[in-house]
Amino acid sequence: MIGLIVLSIFITLIILAVLIISNEDLPHSVILFMGFGLGSVILFFLFSAPDVALTEAVIGTGISGVVFLVTLLQIRSKEVNR
Amino acid sequence: MLNSFNQTPFLHGVITIGSLILLTIGLVGALTKKNLFKIFLSLAIAEASLFIYFIGMHFEVGKVAPIVTDEVTKFSLNMVDPVPQAMILTTIVIAIAVLSLALSFVINYFKLTNNMRVNQMDELGEGK
Amino acid sequence: MINIKKDISIETLVVSLLVSVMTIMLISLFLNFEVVTSSIGTEIIGINADTTGSANAVTSVVTYFRGFDTLGEVTILFLSIFGIGLGLEGYKDKLNIFAYENQLLKTAVDTLFPLIILFGFYVIIHGHLSPGGGFQGGVIIASAFLLMFLAKNDDFALNHKIMGLIEALSGASFILVGLLGLLIMNRFFDNFLPLGTLGDLFSGGVIPLIYIFVGLKVSAEITALVEYFVRIKDVK
Numbered sequence: 001m002i003g004l005i006v007l008s009i010f011i012t013l014i015i016l017a018v019l020i021i022s023n024e025d026l027p028h029s030v031i032l033f034m035g036f037g038l039g040s041v042i043l044f045f046l047f048s049a050p051d052v053a054l055t056e057a058v059i060g061t062g063i064s065g066v067v068f069l070v071t072l073l074q075i076r077s078k079e080v081n082r
Numbered sequence: 083m084l085n086s087f088n089q090t091p092f093l094h095g096v097i098t099i100g101s102l103i104l105l106t107i108g109l110v111g112a113l114t115k116k117n118l119f120k121i122f123l124s125l126a127i128a129e130a131s132l133f134i135y136f137i138g139m140h141f142e143v144g145k146v147a148p149i150v151t152d153e154v155t156k157f158s159l160n161m162v163d164p165v166p167q168a169m170i171l172t173t174i175v176i177a178i179a180v181l182s183l184a185l186s187f188v189i190n191y192f193k194l195t196n197n198m199r200v201n202q203m204d205e206l207g208e209g210k
Numbered sequence: 211m212i213n214i215k216k217d218i219s220i221e222t223l224v225v226s227l228l229v230s231v232m233t234i235m236l237i238s239l240f241l242n243f244e245v246v247t248s249s250i251g252t253e254i255i256g257i258n259a260d261t262t263g264s265a266n267a268v269t270s271v272v273t274y275f276r277g278f279d280t281l282g283e284v285t286i287l288f289l290s291i292f293g294i295g296l297g298l299e300g301y302k303d304k305l306n307i308f309a310y311e312n313q314l315l316k317t318a319v320d321t322l323f324p325l326i327i328l329f330g331f332y333v334i335i336h337g338h339l340s341p342g343g344g345f346q347g348g349v350i351i352a353s354a355f356l357l358m359f360l361a362k363n364d365d366f367a368l369n370h371k372i373m374g375l376i377e378a379l380s381g382a383s384f385i386l387v388g389l390l391g392l393l394i395m396n397r398f399f400d401n402f403l404p405l406g407t408l409g410d411l412f413s414g415g416v417i418p419l420i421y422i423f424v425g426l427k428v429s430a431e432i433t434a435l436v437e438y439f440v441r442i443k444d445v446k
Contacts, residue, residue: 003087010100021111047141050341058349106233108331163251164267179290
């Protein structure tokens with residue numbers, strides 16, 4: 001049971017990572033990155049590591065997301081890949 | 083058949099392949115993207131993949147967290163190793179501190195030159 | 211969604227190919243290893259209940275068995291916040307960058323702010339009994355201050371004298387606890403307070419003391435980090 005859950009969460013994380021690096025809208029990428037952090041919190045909980053899950057939950061979603069978003073508010077650029 | 087998904091070697095194989103694919107995605111994003119912000123976001127993905135690999139490879143199916151509560155009343159050998167968890171705890175905090183320092187440099191650079199694309203950064207003399 | 215029709219450059223393709231070849235070789239290398247059950251982890255679980263008095267093995271590894279690494283990590287955190295303070299131009303004549311007036315948030319934050327800080331202190335103090343500790347509780351307290359910045363845009367300002375005093379005193383006290391351990395028991399960060407029974411709040415010797423000081427220092431530093439990033443808009 002746990003093997004299938006871990007496999008499905010890994011597939012979700014891989015799809016999320018591909019969407020993050022290929023998206024042209026930068027605030028959308030930051031919101032998807034916070035979802036990536038949530039997925040890794042669930043993985044840490046399934047691996048019997050509650051301390052690491054708590055730390056990644058508050059840092060990966062709260063502090064990291066805010067720092068990225070405020071940087072975007074200062075930059076206000078669109079991503080053009082050329 | 084469902085029981086074969088619960089064995090430890092299958093789980094270790096899934097964790098190895100999955101986190102190395104995530105590392106690949108993070109590295110490709112950091113090496114080929116042209117927007118400076120996107121490069122830092124990809125580096126954060128690569129760091130998170132390594133945390134998942136480190137914690138996952140020290141996990142064996144059936145072991146519990148190394149904390150004594152009302153149900154698990156004694157420290158026994160059925161518990162996960164506590165040393166890698168302590169190392170990753172420290173590393174997560176250091177990673178976010180270094181990332182925020184790097185983003186403050188990005189903000190300052192943008193205020194000076196109004197440029198976010200790695201192609202056009204030629205203050206040191208190189209570039210097209 | 212993913213835009214498939216854009217043209218992909220040769221450089222992107224070559225780099226992706228090389229990195230995937232490296233990954234496939236790494237996968238085939240790592241799948242042949244077995245996880246070595248390290249002896250230090252099983253030894254620590256064996257002696258944890260007698261040597262320290264804490265019910266959380268990860269906490270006792272972070273503060274007692276590897277306390278020197280925590281000292282290094284607190285140093286790195288301090289240096290990076292110091293570097294951010296030098297780089298960004300300071301908070302004195304800058305405005306808050308979140309400029310929205312939200313009446314719902316303004317009403318709710320007066321009730322939520324002390325509750326979140328209380329929860330943060332609970333997580334810090336019970337670090338040796340349940341999952342938690344100094345780092346987690348410190349960042350929870352800093353996110354309470356972030357909520358205040360979001361709600362009360364320019365009416366909320368931090369008192370930097372008190373924050374600087376808390377950060378400096380807690381950092382110095384953390385090192386003082388280690389030096390007292392060196393003087394009394396001949397080892398840096400050794401235990402010189404009595405261990406109680408396992409599971410009590412006042413147990414664990416010097417471990418809750420270390421984590422309280424680390425938690426206060428981390429909360430003051432991450433709050434300063436959040437303020438440097440939020441109060442960044444120039445006065446027009």
